[in-house]
Amino acid sequence: MAALLFLSPAVRAPLMAEDKPEEKKPNKAAPKAAPKSGAPAARPAEARPPAPAANGQAAPAAGPRGPAQGPGQSPAGAGAPAPRPMPAGVRTVAGPGGGSVTRVNGRIADVHTANGLDIHHSLNGRTTIVRQGPDGVRVVAVRGGGGYVQQPFVVRGNTYAARTYYVGGRPVERFYRPYAFRGVAIEVYAPARFYPIGFYGFVGVPFFAPVPYAWGWGIGTPWFGFYGGFFTPYPVYPSPALWLTDYMIAQSLQAEYQARMAAQAAANAPPPPLPPGQAVLTPDVKQAIADEVRRQIALEQAQAQANALNSDPNPASTGIAAMFADNTSHVFVVGDDLDLVDAGGQACAVTQGDVLQLTQPPPQSATFATLVVMASKGGVECRKGSAVQVGFADLQNMQNHMRETLDAGLSDLQAHQGGLPTPPQSALGMATPAAFSMGAPPPDQTVAAQINQQFQQGTQAEQATVGPVPAGPSPAAIPAPAGPPATISLGLTTDQVVGILGQPKNIVDLGVKKIYVYPDLKITFNNGKVADVE
Secondary structure (H helix, E strand, O other), X not given: OOOOOOOOHHHHHHHHOOOOOOOOOOOOOOOOOOOOOOOOOOXXXXXXXOOEOOOOOEOOOOOOOOOOOOOOOOOOOOOEOOOOOOOOOEEEEEOOOOOEEEEEOOEEEEEEOOOOEEEEEOOOOOEEEEEEOOOOOEEEEEOOOEEEEEEEEEEOOEEEEEEEEEEOOEEEEEEEEEEEEOOEEEEEXXXXXXXXXXXXXXXXXXXXXXXXXXXXXXXXXXXXXXXXXXXXXOOEEOOHHHHHHHHHHHHHHHHHHHHHHHHHHHOOOOOOOOOOOOEOOOHHHHHHHHHHHHHHHHHHHHHHHHHHOOOOOOHHHOOHHHHHHOOOOEEEEOOOOEEEEEOOOOEEEEOOOOEEEEOOOOOXXXXXXXXXXXXXXXXXXXXXXXXXXXXXXHHHHHHHHHHHHHXXXXXXXXXXXXXXXXXXXXXXXXXXXXXXXXXXXXXXXXXXXXXXHHHHXXXXXXXXXXXXXXXXXXXXXXXXXXXXXXXXXOOOEHHHHHHHHOOOOEEEEEOOEEEEEEOOEEEEEEOOEEEEEO
């Protein structure tokens, strides 16, 4: 019999229950009031199309997130949207053409137009335009062609959100459960299908023997060559969890590279170089991701068991609410281009493939959580080791990104692609549709046209609100937020030094003694710790 993954009774019991959060069906006759002209709007979250598979093809079951709610609106049955934490130097004024304009240290960050659009210009120079309609329909358009269209639907008295992305020339649909968590509107991923219970058991234990695996990409592949100093895949895989870890990282980085190139092309800017100061994905960070992968797979196994009993997904026990309550540290792989705020009140960015860690739950009165950056890509991105504030909606989107990407990886594992071990017979059955999916609408075939139209309308509306806005500069041209000067002290580890200074120009390897050579200094390590600085 295949081993079952462990999930505590405190988490498993609500999954099996028919727990329905308080909600109302979408009411098309009662549009919600838009924010008053000149009033600050909640900052819209960014959206990314689903990540392409590691082999370069679209992965239908994977995909980064969009906003968990539109600014000024909330999905049916959920709470009110909460503004994200904002950095120092924020100033919001009424726009001359109506609406409002929010600047951070003089830079236009957010625009709320008179016709109800919310526009965000990120630190990385990307633009996202969000429209939330009174009927619950949301359209998100991202410079370069990304985005999605979302609509609510009701099955057995529960409200869901159907979100259609446009990937590889075709619509791809995913589903979510709106949920009010501490009064904040979030949307929790709801898988449309589940694998046989025995398959989750197969994924939860090590392979019989370590498995070598050729991914099909290398230094000559554009995205991998770009991030080659940040991410190195394992040469062999002792367990499915470690294979899924590299799968998820590769998916995230490939999607981030494509989004970066598309945004630069749309802005008629040259391709940006990778900024200095990367905090690489070290083995301990990847192990932490693998541990989180096991927890998320265990969660899906419990959902599959509940689905077999014809139970509906319960967002209170499958999203961040449950993660806050289980007294466990959790790791998140970022699935969006987001602007955050560090402990010093300064703005910094995270992008797809960065890694954050939640070490303790937020206070009951909070609407955001404090996480620690475990890995980032330098430049304007939040530095490794810094504490950053993440709104609940954005944090839920990160968990959604992990689960959606893992679902795509599970499909490859079950099909034992690329020489992966063949699962036992009990794990090879057909996937079972989720109980709610039979009542879901089909993918929106007009998604590409709606995204393109909204970006054009948003650009015009922004010009009417604040005047012409130049295209954002490339990430390399944006100075990193001011921070304390870099300090290298005796006893720091190699990882800590690389997190502060980035990768060295040269490394002199003398066994237990290593010398890292930077342009203006040399650092000597003995047994992995700083022994001398010249």
